[in-house]
Amino acid sequence: MKIEHPYDKDIQEYTFDASNCSNEIIEHINSCEVCKKVSESYLVLSRELKSQPEPVLEFDLSELILDQLNFSKKEPIYNYLLSFIIIMSLGITFFAIYVFRDTFSNIFSANITISNYFIVSVTIFISLFLGLDMYRSYYKKINMLKY
Amino acid sequence: MERKSTIDKDLIKKVLGGDSSAFETIISNTKGLVIQIIYKMVKNPEDRKDLVQEVYLKVYDKLESFKFNAKLSTWIGTITYNTCLNYLKKKKIPILDIDQNEEKEVWERISIHTFCYSDNQTESYIFKKERSQILTLAIEKLPPLYKTLIMLYHNEELSYSEIKEITGLPEGTVKNYLYRARKKLKENLSLHYKKEEL
Incomplete structure (x- = not known):
């Protein structure tokens, strides 16, 4: 047995986290009355801490919180609406491409101004919704980081 | 789970x-x-x-x-x-005001003096009638982070990894702070006892 006593930290490790304690220290404490008593004093302290009364609130927490919350959640409706608009706009775009496919095939060869306007407006429309969706997910992620 | x-x-x-x-x-x-x-x-x-x-x-x-x-x-x-x-x-309240000795990670070895001091005083004192109140007072003297770690480990019986998740501190730091917190708590209890003895 090592004559020199271990550090206080090692005795605490032996007391509360023995699986991470080195064999040398375990052996020492098991055979040393002084260290064993220090370890026991930590156990007594731990038992006393466990038996400490828990703090109690003087008000009804659930009632107070539920009074402040609006339980008709608007988020899911907003989600459905956004998805519906995106799907609708994509549908309209593909339908338009299908209907005006002949015009599209000539769009870059012939100089048709109205077709150019159409392409630009559809592109802006789609970009707008993609941008909105990106902003929403960005806001959500930032909020997650904030808590 | x-x-x-x-x-x-x-x-x-x-x-x-x-x-x-x-x-x-x-x-x-x-x-x-x-x-x-x-x-x-x-x-x-x-x-x-x-x-x-x-x-x-x-x-x-x-x-x-x-x-x-x-x-x-x-x-x-x-x-x-x-x-x-x-x-x-x-509120500009420090969560942990570590003094220089603690910062240098000084862990004194257990000596006969430490043994008598910690064992006789802490243990016998803690068994007195008003031990719960005295312990509450001793806990109150700890910095907020130490109090929280002690409570999460000993009262709520959370594992080191759960405490790590709650506090965002590395597991090794959680363990080190817990060692220091218990040591400080024991010292606070001993100081209280010494005052009463006088």
Whole structure:
């Protein structure tokens, strides 16, 4: 047995986290009355801490919180609406491409101004919704980081 | 753990569907931990009341973003701890005022002197009639972070990894702070005893 006593930290490790304690220290404490008593004093302290009364609130927490919350959640409706608009706009775009496919095939060869306007407006429309969706997910992620 | 996760999922689904009683269940399941963290980190009773409410309003707002990477109670514990940290920062209250000796990681070896001092005094003193009150006073003298770690480990019986998740501190740091906190608590108790003896 090592004559020199271990550090206080090692005795605490032996007391509360023995699986991470080195064999040398375990052996020492098991055979040393002084260290064993220090370890026991930590156990007594731990038992006393466990038996400490828990703090109690003087008000009804659930009632107070539920009074402040609006339980008709608007988020899911907003989600459905956004998805519906995106799907609708994509549908309209593909339908338009299908209907005006002949015009599209000539769009870059012939100089048709109205077709150019159409392409630009559809592109802006789609970009707008993609941008909105990106902003929403960005806001959500930032909020997650904030808590 | 698996069953607990399923229960958490069901509760969250119900809350998101607008079921207020499910949120009431979440509150009653987790309020013990939330109140303990707030009471250990914040002294002012009015601020404690405001913080408890702030925590649950945040939980409700962010419930949709909960990813089930941890237990719901641990996640709520993290929100509580961070809310208290922000409060302490705003009030410019240090969470841990480590003195120079502690910073240098001085761990004195156990000597006969330490043994007599810690064993006789702490143990016999703690068994006195008013031991609970004395222990409360000794705990109160600890910095907010030490109080919180002691409470999470000894009262709430959380594992090191759960404490690591709540506080965001590395596991090794959690262990080191816990060693220091217990040592300091023992010293506080001994000091109290010494005063009484005089």
